[in-house]
Amino acid sequence: MRPVFHRPEALTAIKTHYCPGCTHGIIHRLIAEVIDELGVREETIGVSPVGCSVLAYSYFNLDMQQAAHGRAPAVATGIKRVHPQKVVFTYQGDGDLAAIGTAEIVHAAARSEKITTIFVNNAIYGMTGGQMAPTTLLRQKSMTSPKGREAAPQGYPIRVSEMLATLDGAAYIARVSVHNPQEVSKAKKAIKTAFEYQMAGIGFALVEVLSTCPTNWGCTPTESLKWLVENMLPVYPLGVKKMQREVSI
C-alpha cells in the first residue's frame, strides 16, 4: 500500500501551538510541500518573525533563524548575501511586515534581494491578543480599535502587494487565500512560483496569503472563513500583482 498523505519532510513532528481553525498550519504545510517538491530542504534557510509564527523554527525541519520584529527581510538579506546559492525565505505576519518592518520589506524588494517572502495577512495582531494591525479593515473591531477602525485617526489598511508591485525590484508579487480547497491549491502554486523565481535568480518574490484568526476575530473557524470571504476579499483582491520574467538590476 502506498500512503497518499503524509507529513512533508520539511516539517517536524512537533505539534504546533496555533489555535484551532487558524490557517497558519495550512500555510506552513504548503511551504513545506513546495520545498520538498523542489528538492531543496537541505539547501534552505528560513527566517521566522515575531508574531504568532515566532516559533516557526520549531515546525520547519530546516535551518532557521529567528529575527527581531519586522527585521526578517534584513536578516534574510544577510543570509542570502553569504549563501547566494542557497534558498532563503521569510515568514512574516501583517504587524511584522506592514507596520514595524515596512522599511525592511520595501528595501529588500527595492534591492531585489533574491529571497522569498511569505506574508500572512489576517488583519489583526494575533499573538499579543487582537490589537489593530496595519491591515485591519475599516470598521473592523479590535482591542485597540474597540469601536471599529476609522480612517481618521487610525488610517487606512495597507495593500502591501499592490504597493510592493510598484517597485522595479519586485519580480513576483501575488495575493492568494486559503479559505477553500481551490484557493489552497492556487496558493501552493503561487508559493512554488515565488521559490522558483528565487532559484532562477530572477529577483524578489512575495506571496501574500489571506489568513484567518478565529480567536481574535471572535468567531468559530467556519465563521472566520466566511468572514474572510465577505470582508477581506473586497479590500484585498486576489491575483498575481506582478510577474516579471527578469528584473534589471
Place this chain on the structure above:
Amino acid sequence: MSQEIILAGFGGQGVMSMGQLLAYAGLVEGKQVSWIPSYGPEMRGGTANCSVTISDEEVSSPIIAEPDTLIVLNRPSLEKFEQDVKPGGRLLINSSLIDIEPQRQDLQVLKLPVNELAQEKLGNTRVSNMIILGAFIELTRSVTLESVLGALKKVLPEYRHNLIPLNRRALETGMKVAKTEILHLRSCG
C-alpha cells in the same frame, strides 16, 4: 625634536593636502608623524585646518593646542589661531589674502604673497600652497625638499606625476623667498 604645525585656510586652498604632504615627508624620513583634520558639516568653501606633528619620538598627544608654527592662508584663520602659537613661535602668512597685521610681537613672522608669486613665477595659482610649504621647510628644516618630493610621488596617483616638476619649482620658489627674508630679518634684527 618635535615640530607642531597648524595649517589653516579656506576649503579648497589645499590646506589639508599640504598638511598630509608634510606628514608623509616626515614619514619618508623615518620620523613619527600625525595629521588631524578639522571636520565639519560644510563640504566646500568653509574654513579648514589641520594639525601636523613631526617628531623624533612617539607622538603622545596628536592634539595641538600650542603650535610651534602656524601657517595661515586666509584672514579668519589668522584671527582664529594667532593667540595659540607658542611664545617665540613662527607665523607664516599668505599676504595675498591677509591684509591685517598680526597682534603678537613675540613671533617670527614671514609674509608671503603666494598667490602673486605663483602667478608671476609659475603662471599657476594652484600651487600657491606649495610656495608657503617651501618657505616652511626652509625656515624650520623639519623635513627636506627631497622628502617632500618623495612624499608627492606616493600621494599623487601615477597619472598625476607630471605635476611633480611644477610642484618642485613652487617649493623652491618658497624656499628662495624665505631665505632672502631670513637674511633680511637678520640684518634688521
Place this chain on the structure above:
Amino acid sequence: MAKVLMKGNEALAEAAIRAGCRYFFGYPITPQNEIPEYLAKRLPEVGGVFVQAESEIAAINMVYGAAGAGARVMTSSSGPGISLKQEGITYIAGAELPCVIVNIQRGGPGLGGIQPAQSDYFQAVKGGGHGDYKLLVLAPATVQEMVDLMGKAFDLADEYRNPVMILGDGILGQMMEPVELTEQNHTQRTEKPWATTGAKGRSPNVITSLFLDPVELEKHNLHLQTKYDRMSQETLWENYKTKDAELVLVGYGTSARIAKAAVDQAREQGIKAGLFRPISLFPFPKNALQEACKQANHVLTVEMSMGQLVEDVRYNLEFKVPVHLYGRVGGMVPTTRSVLEEVKRWVNSGEGGGNL
C-alpha cells in the same frame, strides 16, 4: 612591510579585510563615513559584499543574518546610529553570534554633534540594549592599534561567539598616522558547526534568542554569564610610568594619549605621575589597574564625557583611593596643559591617600 600614512577609519577598514571579513552592512554617519566608503570600493575587489542598508536597524540585522550564516561580518557607525543598532546587538548577543561593531564616537546626547567624544562608554561596556549581556569592548589609541585590534576582534568574536565592539572616537577615525598593515592569516580558523548553511546531512540548526520557558531562559543567562566571566582572561592594558606613580591618570583612546603627554610634562616638573590605559574596556583590567595604582595617593580619569569611565575606575579600585574626574564633552578635547593643571591641583591638595 613599509609604513604608510593612513586615516584611522581607512586603516581599520583595510585591517578588517586582512582579518578575513568579507561582509559589511552599514549606513552613513559622520565621523565614520570613510569606513563604508573604503569598503564599498575594496570589498568587491576581494570577492566580498558591501550593502548600504536602509537604516542602522536593517544594517545590524543583516549582520545578524550573515553572522548566523557563518560569515565574518562587521558594521560601523557613530553614537546615534549605535543607539539604533542596540536592538540588533542584543539579539546577536542573545543568539551568541560573532561579529564586530565599530563605534567612532561623537558628542551626544541626541543628535549631539559630530566632533569626537567618549560618552558612549556606558552603552558599550554595560550591554547597551535590553537584557543581561555584554560585548567585548576594545579601545585603540593609535591608528596602528586600530589595525592590530581588528584581527583580534574577529578572533575573539569567533572564540566567544559574542559581538565585539571597537570603541574609537572622531579623532582616531579622522587622523592620519603611519601604519604597518601586516599580512594577516585570519582565514577563519574557528569552525562554525552551528551556522545556518542548509541542513545537509544533519539535523537543522536554529539561531534564536527566544526561550519562552523561564527555566530555560535563566539557564541561558547563566550560561552567558559564565562566558562573560571567562572573558576576564582577555584583559588588555598599557602601563606608562606607573611603577612609582603617586598620581595615576586613567584614560582610554585619544584621552589616554593626551594624558600621556601630561605625564611627561608632570615628570619634568618633578611630579611622580603615571598613566594606566585600559585597552579592553570590557573585560576591565581590574588587577592591572590595582597594581598600577599601588603607590597612588590620587587617581585622575581623563575622558571626553561627563564621567563614565571614572565609575568603573572607582569600582575596580574598590573605593580605596580617591578617584577624580577631568572630563570635557560635546566635542571639546582636553588639552595637555589643562590635564597637567588638574594633576597639580590634586597633588598639591594635600588630601588623598589610602592604600591598596
